[in-house]
Amino acid sequence: MKLITRDTDYAVRALCLIAQRKGCIVSVKKLALALQLPRPFLRKILQQLNKKKILESFKGQSGGFILAKEPAKIFLTDIMRIFQGKPSLNECFLKKIVCPHTGSCPLRKKIVKIEDYVLRELGTVSIALLLRS
């Protein structure tokens, strides 16, 4: 039961570091070094964050990335959505044959409830929050 994949994990770490260097352009090279993460993989991740307007990128010799939003406006759920798709926990997996609840499977209801809860809770976690001591 893995809530957060490695993509998301690395992305959040990188975002925290970039946030700490307020305004400075940070290259993948430096990030990978500081975080001890595989550089090409991290690069791919940052490119995706750029596409999704979480980061802004600069090409050329002293290029790199900065945040495209305030740290308080970047939420864990945003990142999860990018790398893990819509966070739907599971389909109602019981077929009618076994499960008599045609439209109102209690398990389905539970799962929807859990899903809401998880999103609500993780929706309060921003990069800013993670940086505050």
Added chain:
Amino acid sequence: MKLITRDTDYAVRALCLIAQRKGCIVSVKKLALALQLPRPFLRKILQQLNKKKILESFKGQSGGFILAKEPAKIFLTDIMRIFQGKPSLNECFLKKIVCPHTGSCPLRKKIVKIEDYVLRELGTVSIALLLRS
């Protein structure tokens, strides 16, 4: 974000069906047929349920499985624990370098909280509940 794997899924379906045939010994063959599931795979699953005392097995010609407990005492979390291990959502994935919260990462706290919630909710879902209309 997958809460329930196929093992667990199949196991629950099979348990529901076995529960419906109160007391009757049901063979993998019949279950696989009724549920339209791959027979050898289902067999492996039932064997594991037997080992964990959820099912009781009978060898020989008209052998098969019956429930080893009342349906009301078999919970989804029991099954999940068997096939998906301890349902710990994630380690605190932020390293000290980035995350200044040495012992009190807010994300970690959240995740523990979510974990508790999920277990509490799924802990109320029993086979009996799934069969009640």
Added chain:
DNA sequence: CATAATGATACTATAATTGTATCATTTGTC
């Protein structure tokens, strides 16, 4: 004693995740 079931376990296939490599493009510096 043959048949049909489970026990145990090794093996294979598939899919998802994780990570690499490469070529093109951009930009600052000498």
Added chain:
DNA sequence: GACAAATGATACAATTATAGTATCATTATG
């Protein structure tokens, strides 16, 4: 202007987890 160092885009490879198969031994029923 040429070079170096960065990102953009994208195809490819490796690893791991999940899903499923095969097989031989054992047991019980008829």
